[in-house]
Amino acid sequence: MYKFQPKLSIGLPVYNGEKFIQESLDSLLNQTFGDFELIISDNASTDNTEEICRNYAAQDQRICYYRQDSNIGCARNFNRVLELSKSEYFKWAAYDDLHAPDFISKCMQILEQNPDYILCHSHTYFIDEQGKFLQNYNINLNTNSAKLQVRFNELLTKHLGYQMYGVIRKSALEKIPPMGGYGNADGILLLRLGMIGQFYEIPEYLFFARSHSQQSLSMFFPNYLEITNNNPQYSLDMLPDFYEYSVWFDSSNQGKILFPHWRIFKEYLLSISQSSLNLYEQLLCYFFLCKKLSGNEFLLVKDLWMAGKILLSRKLATAKAAKAQVSSHYSGIN
Template sequence: MYNSQPKLSIGLPVYNGETFLQESLDCLLNQTFSDFELIICDNASTDNTEEICRNYAAQDQRIIYYRNPSNIGCACNFNRVLKLSQGEYFKWAAYDDLHAPDYLSKCIHVLEENPDYILCHSHTFLIDKYSNFLQNYEIKMQTNSEKPEIRFHELLTKHFCYQLYGVIRKKVLEKIPPMGGYGNADGIFVLRLGILGKFYEIPEYLFFARCHDQQSLSMFFPNYMLFTNNNPQYSLDDLPDFYQYSVWFDSSNKGKLLFPHWRIFQEYLISIIYSPLTLPQQLSCCRSIIKKLAGTEFLLLKDLLIALRNIFSLA
């Protein structure tokens, strides 16, 4: 029988996900751990996403389907599924990723047995649009360190925020601001979680992240596969287009004068200033930011030049 107060809430924000959605839903609904609600927020899809969701919801009472009357952007839709959740634990799920049948049970077990961890995820396989194996995701970080300044430093590493799709204690999520509407907002969000507590990475490949040409990484970060294994061919020229990424995160940014790299820098500082870190820990985090920005100062200048160009073009 469905529990009206489930142990876990799964939030699945989706927009035009008809190609992969059914396979993703089947993986979640067939988990060995079943005490969850599945909240789907459809961001005004124009394909068959709504029909798929309504059909699944009619067959499984754990599914709660919402449809936004208009596209509110990625970040707002991510935040909405969290706001609607009731569980003690929370997990975001993507419409195109897959999970091993025991993913949830193993993550919940870790968090139940280890109260000092706030998030649990697993090793990750990268798969293609046909669900075929591509490669292991080999970017590993010391997010289980006892020292928050070390976790902060590690999470400044270029990575794809797959930790965001782990199982998280909801009470910790409520201690940080919602995901913002700017480029790298997911990275900042994970960073703020890392300041508050340790992550545990299950040493098994239980999460399968799909790579395909419809996802945001492909649209704004065409060479993202180059550094999944810390490929030496990756360079600053392969960075994503944070201008378009900002619009994707928040559709209200379209047409606005944006300073995306300055905004990321600002959010790094805010993460430190409003954290529970001690002053020595905050200074250590600031040093990490300086090291990260070394060699990328031209991106801040690029923001200013683009803004000036846009201002003069409107004059």
């Protein structure tokens, strides 16, 4: 019996995407490169997403639709579509973004011809809810450098991680841990990929990132479009809420005492210590990391302050409940 073995797997994690998912699916299904499977993992959507996806799956045998029984968080849903893939190349796709018809074919051509590249993506511009042009995404990273420490430093800088939606060699993804359940987990994943091999950015605008109020960037990073101005420093109002962001990445974080910025710092350190870098390269990467941390130490202090605030609040609530219980006991005796 013949078993379909596509060259590329496209993983599309989605939650409540009824507004844009049809356009996104059409954009993928109309690619000039057609040798792919499209894996949709529905994270227990409560809108019309399931019906839309099942209708598409019934019309195109390349689509495999899976539905989670409950919301498992962004990271686990992203990891799920990767786990289900069975191809040499892999690509994540978002339910709201669009692609030029030749996006995949041009990425595949680059990767097939250049074994040193492990990821290929393209220039990006933002579109609005109606699909109209907003502005170019002007962050150009030197991730095609042959020097690993240069790629590390580039991926430490301010960027929105749209390389995630390029075409990636699955063998490279298998060499790094899956996406974690913490804020900036996608950025850490990209950085670890960059420590394995080079990225290539096609100098054409073939990827169209949609900007709208329901997306994660808008919810946790309301001024994210300002990042394209290439300002050398973050301002406080441009920083995302990494506490809520951590819950979005992993729903089991809800109600826990989190140290999100310490966690990110730890993952950066692990990325260096567990890599195949030589001593000189490691020292350079530690230097770049310390340089990034310089001026942002207040974020680590903020984590401690937030944890202390939550612990104090819990202690006061416990004391109040105990006092109420004692009062209730004595009022019952009287």
